[in-house]
Amino acid sequence: MGLFRDMKNIRETTAEHGGMPNIKDVRRDISATFDDRGEREILKSGIAAKGIVRGFTSPVPGDRFALQIPIEVHPPNGLPYTIDYVFPTVRMQAAIVAGMEIPIKIDPQNPQRIAVQWDAQKATIAAAGGSYAAVEQGLASTYGGAANAAMEQAMTNLRNGTSGAVPPMTSTVDVQSRIEKLDQLKTSGLIDETQYAAKKQKLLDEL
Amino acid sequence: MGSLSSMLTAQFSDPREQPAAALAHWRATPPEWLPARYGEIEDSYNSVTWEWRHVQLMMRIIPFAGWFGGATCYRITALFESDGAFGSRITVNGTVDERTQDSIEAAAEHFQLGGTV
Numbered sequence: 622m623g624l625f626r627d628m629k630n631i632r633e634t635t636a637e638h639g640g641m642p643n644i645k646d647v648r649r650d651i652s653a654t655f656d657d658r659g660e661r662e663i664l665k666s667g668i669a670a671k672g673i674v675r676g677f678t679s680p681v682p683g684d685r686f687a688l689q690i691p692i693e694v695h696p697p698n699g700l701p702y703t704i705d706y707v708f709p710t711v712r713m714q715a716a717i718v719a720g721m722e723i724p725i726k727i728d729p730q731n732p733q734r735i736a737v738q739w740d741a742q743k744a745t746i747a748a749a750g751g752s753y754a755a756v757e758q759g760l761a762s763t764y765g766g767a768a769n770a771a772m773e774q775a776m777t778n779l780r781n782g783t784s785g786a787v788p789p790m791t792s793t794v795d796v797q798s799r800i801e802k803l804d805q806l807k808t809s810g811l812i813d814e815t816q817y818a819a820k821k822q823k824l825l826d827e828l
Numbered sequence: 829m830g831s832l833s834s835m836l837t838a839q840f841s842d843p844r845e846q847p848a849a850a851l852a853h854w855r856a857t858p859p860e861w862l863p864a865r866y867g868e869i870e871d872s873y874n875s876v877t878w879e880w881r882h883v884q885l886m887m888r889i890i891p892f893a894g895w896f897g898g899a900t901c902y903r904i905t906a907l908f909e910s911d912g913a914f915g916s917r918i919t920v921n922g923t924v925d926e927r928t929q930d931s932i933e934a935a936a937e938h939f940q941l942g943g944t945v
Contacts, residue, residue, distance in 0.1 A: 669873045697873075724872035740922065741875040744907035747837040748919035 653686045654711050659728075663736040667726030671695045672706075672735065674721045674759065681707055690717060694735060696727060704733055714739040716752045720759030721745075796824050835923050838936035843915035847874060847908035850916040854906055861931035866904065866924075877905040882925065902928075 635641050642650070676691040684707075692706045717723055717737070724741040728734035749755035800821055807817040840859075842850045855868065855876050866878040880902045887898030904922035911917040920932065933939045 664870060669871060671873055724875060726872075738870060738872045738875075738877075740870065740877045740903055740905045741872040741907065744875055744905040744919055744921040747921035748907050748909060748917075 654709075656686070656709060657712065658687075658707075658709055659734070660708065660712060660736040663726050663728045663734060664738065667728055667736060668697065669738075670697060670725050670727050670735075672723045672725040672737070674717050674719050674723060675703060676719055678713075678717065686710055688713065692723070692725070692735065694725065694727065694732070696732065702732075704735065706735060706737070708737065712737075712739065715742045715746050716756055717742065718756050718759050720761070720763035721755065796827055799824055834929075834941055836921070836929055836932065837940050837942065838920040838932050839938040840918040840920065840936055841911060841915060842918060843911065843913070845916055846914065847910055847916045850918065851876060851906075851908045854908075854918075859906075859935070861928065861935045862904070863928055866902070866928075869903075874909065875905050875907045877903060877922075879903045880925070900925075904928075 672695065673693040674690060675693050678688045678690045681687045681689050686709060687707050688710050689705050689707045691703055693701050693703045695701045722745070724738040724745070725735045726738060728736075746752055746755040749758055803812075803817060803820055803824070806812045807814070812820070845853060851871075851874065855871060858866070858868075858878065862878060863880075866880045868876060869879040870877040881899045882902065883899045890898070902922070902924050904920060904924050907919045907921070909917050909919070920936070924932065
């Protein structure tokens with residue numbers, strides 16, 4: 622019976638997520654989701670400026686409807702300053718990562734408050750050749766070649782079956798040379814026969 | 829007028845004007861391919877955005893239908909960057925109605941459907 626099975630699935634799935642919320646909670650969540658926190662007003666009457674992203678988006682503790690990201694604000698007149706930009710998650714329409722130049726507006730009454738101009742940001746990303754290219758440019762401007770070098774090393778490790786944390790597996794040649802060194806130590810009298818045998822067996826076990 | 833819309837990216841160049849001058853020019857006199865029904869809603873230090881909220885006839889007849897999502901919102905942004913010499917490279921990105929899309933495609937140096945993905 623499809624209908625009854627669907628109803629059972631809905632009941633079980635909602636139970637796994639803590640059960641059906643009550644109407645009051647739903648209304649509060651909808652209200653919080655679509656609360657623009659004054660951003661439309663800033664976009665309407667704010668001062669156009671350039672921002673440079675100085676980090677990555679992260680959750681805001683205790684606020685599940687917002688994200689935060691450090692932004693260096695470059696006002697048209699005055700020195701740059703950095704703020705932690707907290708914005709409603711639902712307003713995010715395009716990628717913003719470290720190093721990106723983004724169009725913003727500054728609240729003339731409170732320069733600590735800004736709003737990202739998402740339509741302009743989308744155009745910026747399109748001009749860069751798409752999200753991937755824009756992100757790569759941003760990261761390159763922040764980390765130079767370090768991010769690419771780290772990624773290439775990780776890919777090499779993957780191809781070789783190793784990771785950055787795990788040293789390469791011991792090769793036969795490596796073991797052979799170490800046994801030869803062991804022989805030299807025994808010949809020169811620095812280790813006795815027992816030590817030699819134990820160490821040699823350990824090296825052979827690595828093969 | 830169809831309601832079909834899709835994201836587009838188009839490129840124009842203006843070898844005679846620097847980005848700031850070209851931006852001011854486009855704001856004062858929007859490009860020919862942009863119908864007058866599109867109004868400027870936002871500008872940034874290097875861009876301008878126009879919008880047209882189209883309410884279909886049926887939605888106009890039904891009282892308050894527009895309040896409940898009965899309008900289609902078209903938005904198009906022009907971004908102005910240096911072309912590396914003395915002029916500007918202009919990237920147009922957004923969503924427009926079909927007829928405007930055709931006009932942009934005819935006027936642009938490069939045109940592609942799809943957005944910023």
